[in-house]
Amino acid sequence: MLLEELIKSLNIIDTRNYEGDLNIEGIAYHSERVKSDFLYVAIKGYITDGHKYINSSINNGAVAVVVEDFSDGINIPQIKVSNSREALSQLSNKFYNSPSEHMRVIGVTATNGKTTTTFMLNEIYEKANFTTGLIGSVMNKVGKRYVPAELTTPESLDLHRLFGLMEKEGIEKVPMEVSSSALELYRVNDVDFDIVSFNNFSREHIDQHGSFEKYWEAKSSLIRNAKEGSYALLNIDDAKIRTLISKTRANVITYSQKNENADIYLKDIELIKGRAKFKVVVNREYRAFSNIIRKDEFQVELGIPGYHSVENAIVAIAIALTDGIPKGKIQEGLKGFKGVERRFEYIYENDFLIIDDHFANLKNINVSLETLSKIDHKDLHLIYAIRGNRGITVNKENAEAVVAWKDKLNIKEIIGTKSIGAVTGKDMVSDEEEKVFKDTIESAGIKLNIYDTLEEAIEKALKKVEKDDIVLLAGCQGMDKGAKIVLDYLYGIKPDINKEELYKPIKKRVVGK
Template sequence: MLISELVHQIEHYEIRNFKEDFEIKSIAYHSKKATLNSIYVAIKGFITDGHKYIEDALNNGAKAAIVEEFVDVNIMQIKVKDSRRALSLISDIFYNSPTKKMKVIGITATNGKTTTSFLVETILRNTDIKTGLIGSVMNKIGDKIEIAELTTPESLDLQEKFYNMHKNNIDTCVMEVSSSALELNRVADVDYDIVSFANLAREHIDQHGSFKNYWMAKSSLIKNVKEEAVAILNIDYDMISSLKYNTRADVITFSINGNKADVSCKNIELVGGRAKFRVIIDEDIKFKNVNIGKDEFDVELNIPGYHSIENAMASICIALAFGVEKEIIIKTLKEFKGVERRFEFIYEGDYIIIDDHFANLKNINSTLESISYMDKNKFHIVYAIRGNRGPTVNRENAKALISWKDKLGIEKIIATRSVGNVTKKDEVKPIEEEVFREEILNAGIPLEIHDTLYDAIKKAIDEVQKGDIILLAGCQGMDMGAKIALDIISKKEIGIDKEKLFDPIKRRITEIDRIM
């Protein structure tokens, strides 16, 4: 594509230093990735301003720059209102709009995006559909897997992944859509066929500035989707339910709390931490591209946790809207083993160890609620204090733990700074530890804080008794917790089958240190 052809397709204010037309060879938003005849997009980021590196991009071969303000560099400059928005558009154009040539399913929620996307991708794969997956754990193009750096990649990288999917004959991509991606226009030019919004809670307030801004970002996925799309909405949340009247898409609603919805569930049981329930489709659901008949069927989940019902119901609705037979859905739900660090049972012997990423208040409360339904003797928690999240998040997390003190019989909290198991960025600051300590001790709960993850987990395993539950709780600081716990058990339990013991973490993406 010629630069003159591209300029005509993007909204711009003014062009300076145009010398000659040229064929665009690549796009870069990092100056070091600029090459001969590339366009460099200068983005004002949270840490630095890409406009500072336009000359570096020029020296690396860039022949034009998209800017929000002109700079004193002898390179063709195209001034736009929003460089991020422009990056999304030109990336889509450069890769010839790949999402218009395949089916794309976009999944958003405060919690459960990862589990739901993995579950939907597995259901579709079980129908012999060639699938791609984009999310916070990994990106997958057919059988090729790479570790994810962002929940939703930057728009240029995202469109390149879509292009490679289409080139490899991928029929459908299932992707997590984060609030950051929506706010920063990373997905502005993705052509979604099905979108889902399964739950909503306070999260990322520090990033978005307010809950209102967070909601505006999240809800834009539903509000801006095309008329031919289908939107799956959980009407147990009033704000999500209101989107029925604020989208051009056809809407399928679901509920797990008995609200009147297109798809609902009843007879919920939790057996050994895993749910059984009956799915009810009260009436035929017919749209231009959807035909779901009135029906009832029973579902058993292999993944544990009460909150898994919500993820399963969103997945069921997406699969039904996609035209998947209920028998395949039922079979997949019964066999699906879950996603790493999402209420994951990593050890089930005389006692149970559960690993959970404990990402935000809703996640914390959902996890602890699920444990409250489980049969147990004593409950032990090993908590990785959240580094790089500030005092507010750590105070809120401490209060959430305290609120379950009586119901779960929390007698002590073992916490860790995870020294040696987190990057410098995620190290726990003194103020973060201080507010957590203050809240827990003021609630009258004994607290032990260990430097290392190993010492904290070993303490819990040394104290555990038959019939107890240990919860390994935390985000980056607990990523290696499961492996450490199983290493400790392998040395403590003489004669244990180590092959079987380590089976739960063998396929973990966090164990992969290179692209497969």
């Protein structure tokens, strides 16, 4: 693509050495990924500044650079913009010919449940015979191909490249997780969202964004900036989310787990052996796209456990109905859906129960422990991977959430781990994070042992497990490899166990295998 055509959409402040046109064969924001005839975009990141690597990009083949500050001694075209991250999004969308415009893209944001909601939607769409893509924190999917994800929402260049692949393969529907970081860092600025949803909001990323208000500003921008003619699905059980009803150009559809004034709500929710069934009520007739969604009432049974699964299911149902999916396909998809790895996932269900859960923040913890309280069991063995690089606030709140359940779940001991060797540098636990977790747990009178590695922590816990107990593998990145370690341990101590059946729950995992 010609450089002149590529940069038309940019708000250019100034240029240097830009005299004739150039053919651009690709774009890169990492200098080492630059190839011959590439455009390099220098981004000022949190850790380093891409402007430092302009010479390296030229050595690798860059023929032009987009910058926020001019660099002296550079003899190729420099195009100066006020925000190179924003420019990267515009350039990427243009380079790949606006691929997201050619498929139905559904953007799902929430503090909790984005992953499960998008996977539920994917299952529903597949049952309705649509070809699907999937973009999120666990994996990215193009048709039948799965690729591990590096970020919850990819950088804008990688995102539009992914949409380009999807367009070539005829993908029709793309449920997509939209993180607060992606919104704040302009990664999704030029994605053509047809449906957006906001399911819940709590305090997980305060340290990352600087304040609760900035986190809300980032998160809510998905709804506030939704295009005219699109559909915004809002959970009116959340008071802050309700305030967005009048702050978007999109057509608003409301949903609720209990509020009969919502456009779509649930009733008669039951939890049987940890799994929910309920009735969905479509409270009014409305038009969405070329579909007329009529007043209705129908039963849904979930194939996965947990109260949090109900909250995720209602948004998936509301999106699917708005997108014209028949209720029979919604029922079939949700009953057949067996969950997402590490989201209250049963990985061993025999003489005792082992559950693997992301356990990310206080809301996630509360719904997981509430579900556990409804499951008959003798003792609970809680193995917790302390959250690394999430700050003191999150770790203190998580510890307090566990403490609040100590009497109801008879929690007398917790085994903690820093997951050394199982996480990369970005998820290492700091001394401050370990201390605030330890102080909060022990001050509540709960015994706590913290081990450096997952292997040590898991072995200590499993040696105490008896019949009808529950083992909870709890934690985010630090517990990703926990299930594999647990199953390896069980295979070593149970010589008569069927190996294929034992490892079946993690056979299709993308991470933590």
